[in-house]
Amino acid sequence: MTPALDIPVLETERLILRAPRESDFEHEREFFATEGSRFVGGPLPAHRVWRSLAMLIGHWAFRGYGFWALEDKESGTYQGRVGLWFPEGWIEREIGWTLMPHGQGNGYATEAALAARAHAYDVLGWDTAISEIDPKNEASKAVARRLGASFEKMYDDPEYGPIEIWRHLAPTDLENGGMEAYA
Secondary structure, three states, rough: OOOOOOOEOOOOOOOEEEOOHHHHHHHHHHOOOOOHHHHHHOOOOOHHHHHHHHHHEEEEHHOOOEEEEEEEEOOOOEEEEEEEOOOOEEEEEEEEEEEOHHHHHOOOOHHHHHHHHHHHHHOOOOOOEEEEEEEHHHHHHHHHHHHHOEEEEEEEOOOOOOEEEEEEOOHHHHHHHHHHOOO
């Protein structure tokens, strides 16, 4: 069941960005039971994964934006999540991504994050955004680079420890051709 919130559906060439659903839980539970989830707060027991998924929906209710679930247009398979994030205590508004193992290495994070950033800038009026990345997460740093983001500084997150802050190009930079090198 989809929550009764006004969560817009975005589409890219290969993906549908839609509201998270309870049916996404099984994929999330499986992922967060593995060491592969270490860069995003895992591993986690199933009850914490369920609460985390519920929190993603709650973020939409509180902020009017949040993480979309990624669904492959062709197969309908849940691929992970990408979205806009700014919970209480976060240092700045963020663009984030978490892909399931079967969704990794296909360019889905970049494709979906571009759509999420366009929504943040064009619809919500954001003038900047960051991505917080674990210093050991080379795959996530590669996504940030493909998005045109650059390393800005280290941040000592009270919950997660040392985190790299990657700054995304501002809307005016994107308008002035700032993404030419990343196309």
